[in-house]
Amino acid sequence: xxxTSGIFAVYKPKGPTSYDILREIKKTIGxxxxxxxxxxxxxxxxxxVIGIGREATKRLGGEVKKEKExxxxxxxxxxxxxxxxxxxxxxxxxxxxxxxxxxxxVLKKFEGKIMQVPPIFSAIKISGKSAYKLARQGKAxxxxxxxxxxxxxxLIKYQWPFLELSAVTGPGVxxxxxxxxIGKELGCGGYLADLxxxxxxxxxxxxxxxxxxxxxxx
Numbered sequence: 001x002x003x004t005s006g007i008f009a010v011y012k013p014k015g016p017t018s019y020d021i022l023r024e025i026k027k028t029i030g031x032x033x034x035x036x037x038x039x040x041x042x043x044x045x046x047x048x049v050i051g052i053g054r055e056a057t058k059r060l061g062g063e064v065k066k067e068k069e070x071x072x073x074x075x076x077x078x079x080x081x082x083x084x085x086x087x088x089x090x091x092x093x094x095x096x097x098x099x100x101x102x103x104x105x106v107l108k109k110f111e112g113k114i115m116q117v118p119p120i121f122s123a124i125k126i127s128g129k130s131a132y133k134l135a136r137q138g139k140a141x142x143x144x145x146x147x148x149x150x151x152x153x154x155l156i157k158y159q160w161p162f163l164e165l166s167a168v169t170g171p172g173v174x175x176x177x178x179x180x181x182i183g184k185e186l187g188c189g190g191y192l193a194d195l196x197x198x199x200x201x202x203x204x205x206x207x208x209x210x211x212x213x214x215x216x217x218x
Contacts, residue, residue, distance in 0.1 A: 006053065009049050011046065013211060021050075025052070037049040038068065049203055067199075068168070071164070072179065082119065082191075084195075085193055089191075106182060111150055114149075115146065116146065117144070118143050118146075151168045151170060
């Protein structure tokens with residue numbers, strides 16, 4: 001089905017940035033206005049909501065606020081400067097590996113409305129500058145905790161040092177921060193090793209356009 005305007009979803013693979021996907025679509029739509037709702041990091045895959053046309057892009061703000069669902073893999077026993085696979089890693093000295101029961105109890109603490117500090121490598125603005133730009137300059141931006149909501153969090157699999165979980169969230173949740181904070185609460189550190197966003201509102205992995213099908217976007 002041709003997408004000439006409106007809002008739809010693309011399944012972003014690992015590697016390209018969200019803006020790379022927009023540039024790819026832009027090649028086929030010419031000078032039409034285009035935007036996306038809810039950035040996915042290059043190392044993340046999944047549902048990226050796209051708006052084509054002036055009216056559609058105006059509505060993207062509403063899409064950003066919709067419920068999101070993720071599948072995440074956390075590596076425990078190691079921390080990362082970016083809270084994900086890209087950063088500089090530091091191994092933590094582990095006296096005892098957490099049990100599956102302890103992991104389950106910790107995950108429950110993160111369900112509901114929580115205070116969360118965004119990663120320093122994020123697009124959060126500090127005095128008009130993106131936090132990640134300040135971090136790359138060697139400055140340590142101080143980001144304040146803000147209230148976010150994790151509506152549901154479930155343990156899928158745990159085999160040290162990897163922990164797999166699913167999470168349904170409200171807007172503004174950083175899964176990188178969640179991974180970091182879970183590791184901290186477990187006393188062993190952790191970072192986000194893999195992330196897939198499988199739903200944004202009504203848009204799912206199954207009804208998203210694949211990159212190989214972008215020729216249908218005209």
